[in-house]
Amino acid sequence: ELKVEQNPLFLSMQEGKNYTIYCNYSTTSDRLYWYRQDPGKSLESLFVLLSNGAVKQEGRLMASLDTKARLSTLHITAAVHDLSATYFCAVEGRGSTLGRLYFGRGTQLTVWP
Amino acid sequence: DSGVTQTPKHLITATGQRVTLRCSPRSGDLSVYWYQQSLDQGLQFLIHYYNGEERAKGNILERFSAQQFPDLHSELNLSSLELGDSALYFCASSVDAYGEAFFGQGTRLTVV
Numbered sequence: 001e002l003k004v005e006q007n008p009l010f011l012s013m014q015e016g017k018n019y020t021i022y023c024n025y026s027t028t029s030d031r032l033y034w035y036r037q038d039p040g041k042s043l044e045s046l047f048v049l050l051s052n053g054a055v056k057q058e059g060r061l062m063a064s065l066d067t068k069a070r071l072s073t074l075h076i077t078a079a080v081h082d083l084s085a086t087y088f089c090a091v092e093g094r095g096s097t098l099g100r101l102y103f104g105r106g107t108q109l110t111v112w113p
Numbered sequence: 114d115s116g117v118t119q120t121p122k123h124l125i126t127a128t129g130q131r132v133t134l135r136c137s138p139r140s141g142d143l144s145v146y147w148y149q150q151s152l153d154q155g156l157q158f159l160i161h162y163y164n165g166e167e168r169a170k171g172n173i174l175e176r177f178s179a180q181q182f183p184d185l186h187s188e189l190n191l192s193s194l195e196l197g198d199s200a201l202y203f204c205a206s207s208v209d210a211y212g213e214a215f216f217g218q219g220t221r222l223t224v225v
């Protein structure tokens with residue numbers, strides 16, 4: 001079964017600093033997603049990455065995908081408090097599991113002044 | 114707002130009881146997915162329906178069942194509830210049988 005590993009699981013960073021969250025997955029996939037979740041709330045779609053070398057940016061967040069290494073990164077630039085949330089990487093299955101998302105455990109990000 | 118509607122938002126019930134969670138997908142979406150989120154298991158896929166038919170099952174307990182109706186809304190039925198079933202249950206929908214899924218607000222189930 002497809003496995004997704006995220007690290008770190010907990011990240012505490014000062015405002016203004018940069019950091020990267022890593023997402024490794026075990027088998028080939030055609031689509032990778034990043035979601036944001038605030039405590040007790042829904043999952044908000046941030047990025048959809050479809051091809052090797054894909055890079056997408058939205059504000060202070062930038063996501064990239066290396067399908068050969070089965071690695072995606074979520075880079076945070078000049079963090080602000082509003083970015084505090086849990087970030088999930090999810091990989092879509094193929095074949096009989098097409099459509100199914102396999103989630104990492106999430107990275108709980110806390111940004112402090 | 115993702116456009117996916119789940120009801121109820123909160124549910125408190127006793128062990129051994131049965132509950133039904135409801136999901137209305139975004140307009141035009143044919144797929145509905147159910148996920149369970151708990152502290153120990155994280156986000157786990159339960160089941161996927163596409164245009165009224167079951168497409169895939171995950172680690173869904175035999176006590177749980179689901180269906181998708183002709184109007185494309187879906188219901189997740191949980192029976193003989195146990196304390197360990199307490200979790201946040203999410204419904205998501207997508208246009209096709211794959212691709213980007215949009216999540217509802219979830220139903221927080223507490224079994225006491």
